Amino acid sequence: MSDASLDSLLAVLPDMGGYGAYVWPAFAIAALVLIGLLVQSLVSARRNEAEAATLRAERAAASAATEPREAGHGA
Amino acid sequence: MGLKDRNRPAATMHRYANPARFLRLARAVQPWAAVLTIICLGAGLYLGLFASPADYQQGESVRIMYVHVPAAWMALFVYTSMAAASFAALVWKHPLADLFAKAAAPIGAGFTLIALATGSLWGKPMWGAWWVWDSRLTSVLVLFFLYLGHIALTNAFDEPTRGARAAAILALVGFVNVPIIKFSVDWWNTLHQPSSVLRLDGPTIDPSMLWPLLLMGVAFTGYFLCVVILRMRAEIAARRIRALRYSRAAG
Amino acid sequence: MRPFFATLRRELRLAQRQSSDILVALLFFVLAVLILPFGVGPAPDLLRAVAPGVIWVMALLAALLSMDRLFLIDHEDGSLEQIVLSPHPLESVVLAKCLAHWLTAGLPVVIVAPLLGLMLNMDTASLIPLVGALALGTPTLTLLGAIGAALVLGARRGGVLVSLLVLPLYIPVLIFGVAATDAAIHDLPVRPHLLIEAAILLAALALAPWACAGALRHAAE
Numbered sequence: 001m002s003d004a005s006l007d008s009l010l011a012v013l014p015d016m017g018g019y020g021a022y023v024w025p026a027f028a029i030a031a032l033v034l035i036g037l038l039v040q041s042l043v044s045a046r047r048n049e050a051e052a053a054t055l056r057a058e059r060a061a062a063s064a065a066t067e068p069r070e071a072g073h074g075a
Numbered sequence: 076m077g078l079k080d081r082n083r084p085a086a087t088m089h090r091y092a093n094p095a096r097f098l099r100l101a102r103a104v105q106p107w108a109a110v111l112t113i114i115c116l117g118a119g120l121y122l123g124l125f126a127s128p129a130d131y132q133q134g135e136s137v138r139i140m141y142v143h144v145p146a147a148w149m150a151l152f153v154y155t156s157m158a159a160a161s162f163a164a165l166v167w168k169h170p171l172a173d174l175f176a177k178a179a180a181p182i183g184a185g186f187t188l189i190a191l192a193t194g195s196l197w198g199k200p201m202w203g204a205w206w207v208w209d210s211r212l213t214s215v216l217v218l219f220f221l222y223l224g225h226i227a228l229t230n231a232f233d234e235p236t237r238g239a240r241a242a243a244i245l246a247l248v249g250f251v252n253v254p255i256i257k258f259s260v261d262w263w264n265t266l267h268q269p270s271s272v273l274r275l276d277g278p279t280i281d282p283s284m285l286w287p288l289l290l291m292g293v294a295f296t297g298y299f300l301c302v303v304i305l306r307m308r309a310e311i312a313a314r315r316i317r318a319l320r321y322s323r324a325a326g
Numbered sequence: 327m328r329p330f331f332a333t334l335r336r337e338l339r340l341a342q343r344q345s346s347d348i349l350v351a352l353l354f355f356v357l358a359v360l361i362l363p364f365g366v367g368p369a370p371d372l373l374r375a376v377a378p379g380v381i382w383v384m385a386l387l388a389a390l391l392s393m394d395r396l397f398l399i400d401h402e403d404g405s406l407e408q409i410v411l412s413p414h415p416l417e418s419v420v421l422a423k424c425l426a427h428w429l430t431a432g433l434p435v436v437i438v439a440p441l442l443g444l445m446l447n448m449d450t451a452s453l454i455p456l457v458g459a460l461a462l463g464t465p466t467l468t469l470l471g472a473i474g475a476a477l478v479l480g481a482r483r484g485g486v487l488v489s490l491l492v493l494p495l496y497i498p499v500l501i502f503g504v505a506a507t508d509a510a511i512h513d514l515p516v517r518p519h520l521l522i523e524a525a526i527l528l529a530a531l532a533l534a535p536w537a538c539a540g541a542l543r544h545a546a547e
Contacts, residue, residue, distance in 0.1 A: 019136040022200050026193040027124075030142040033185045034298060041305040048312035055319040165540070213497075220494040227490055231481035240544040241477045245491060248473055248537050252495050255526070259498040 094311050097171055101304045108304075112297030119290030127283050137284070139197040145292040146189040149299060150218060153183030157225070158250035161243035171307070173239035176246060177229050178306035182299055184222035190215055214256045221249040235314070329414035330422045337426030347392065352434045355388035359442045370447040377446035378456060378507035385435050385460060386467060386496050392431050393471035393492070394478065394485040396423060401479045401545060410546040416539040420476075424468050424535070432464035452510040455520070459506040462523040463499045469527075469534035470495045476541035498526060 123141035157176045164172035194212060195205050206212065225242050232238035341348060362380050366372055400406040409419055439460050440453040448456070474492035478484035506519035 022196045026139045026196040029192045030189045045305045045309035052312040052315040224491040259501045
């Protein structure tokens with residue numbers, strides 16, 4: 001981010017008695033870290049759970065396909 | 076997480092060791108924790124940023140406290156919970172305790188990073204330097220490295236249970252070391268202000284500042300609960316994937 | 327006690343056979359300290375002020391240098407499993423290995439440290455606390471490092487990982503070690519710092535073999 005756009009961003013926010021340049025980045029860093037962790041955790045939970053479900057469905061389908069054949073051999 | 080049942084027989088603990096049971100419990104807890112987090116975060120941010128007074132010495136810069144202090148609390152709380160979980164993992168071989176420690180470490184590292192970064196932004200106008208080799212800063216920095224070491228060790232093994240057990244021992248060794256580090260750097264150098272909330276003679280902080288601080292603390296705890304459950308769910312699913320792939324390759 | 331001395335004898339004999347390894351670690355320590363004047367300049371007052379810290383930091387790195395190999399050879403050739411399965415207490419074997427490591431890696435550092443102190447313009451009076459603190463501190467470095475070495479057995483990039491795990495744990499040892507020498511330079515009492523250093527050593531002596539043995543049992547599984 002360029003200095004000019006940073007200045008204009010800080011101009012919009014309350015200036016915090018001259019401490020705006022310290023207060024707002026502090027909250028921004030905290031938000032960045034917390035949201036980043038949340039998104040990363042959400043994405044990996046979704047992805048892994050979906051993959052586990054498809055794998056299990058595949059295996060269920062495979063065993064459903066093989067079992068009758070084996071039963072047929074037996075009979 | 077079954078960590079509170081330490082005194083009861085191991086059988087009660089293992090009732091919660093079942094991932095299916097845990098997942099059911101997690102799904103029930105998660106929405107409540109999320110709602111609690113959002114409400115407390117909103118109220119805490121409003122009170123902290125707009126409705127609370129400026130400090131008579133530090134001016135408006137004191138508002139950094141409302142992220143800095145709760146993040147520092149969480150940095151210590153998460154490490155303590157990881158050490159407790161590691162103890163359960165080593166003594167009772169509780170499988171979910173391993174998962175908890177693995178899931179909690181990155182969140183704890185995140186809170187520690189926030190505490191360090193916001194402390195630095197608070198220190199610049201107050202002390203005139205981005206970083207000072209003060210005892211409190213130094214020991215939190217060491218805590219950050221302990222978290223990073225824990226994460227690195229957990230992920231350094233091909234077999235995940237080996238990594239979990241090694242990391243559990245490291246977490247306990249680090250836990251013994253944390254108070255030693257604290258005392259050693261306390262005597263080494265100090266500048267950081269003493270705690271004004273957690274004191275034997277009651278808080279010395281004004282209620283108008285204490286409320287947003289406590290609300291933010293509750294919000295961060297709720298956030299931790301939400302994200303740790305998410306990460307544990309992801310890890311349980313990852314292990315299931317590994318087991319399914321293995322059985323497919325073997326069968 | 328018998329497995330303790332048997333292990334100690336075996337380790338020392340091994341070290342004797344690979345004595346060039348000991349020499350390399352010691353040379354690293356000496357060179358790393360003596361390269362300092364080229365970095366900060368040869369001003370005697372400056373060198374005297376930073377000498378204790380530099381000697382301590384380099385002693386720390388020298389201890390780490392040979393640390394990751396403490397259990398690695400036994401792990402790779404399978405003898406670690408035999409040690410773990412044998413009826414002798416694993417803790418005493420760990421302690422013997424640590425003592426052997428200190429005798430070959432820590433003690434030489436303690437012996438050459440005063441010489442380096444003299445070359446960095448330290449007063450002769452402050453050399454005794456330097457040696458005392460190193461003698462109490464370097465065994466702690468070995469014991470804590472052994473935990474790291476046991477934890478990374480079987481891990482990828484174990485050598486680098488040991489440093490990452492162990493360096494944060496070394497900080498208290500470093501602080502009180504340097505404080506003892508600094509106190510001597512400023513004519514302050516040295517004893518309290520040495521006593522704390524000794525207390526840390528006793529705590530490490532009690533806890534580290536236990537943690538190490540736990541890690542080794544998991545590694546041998």
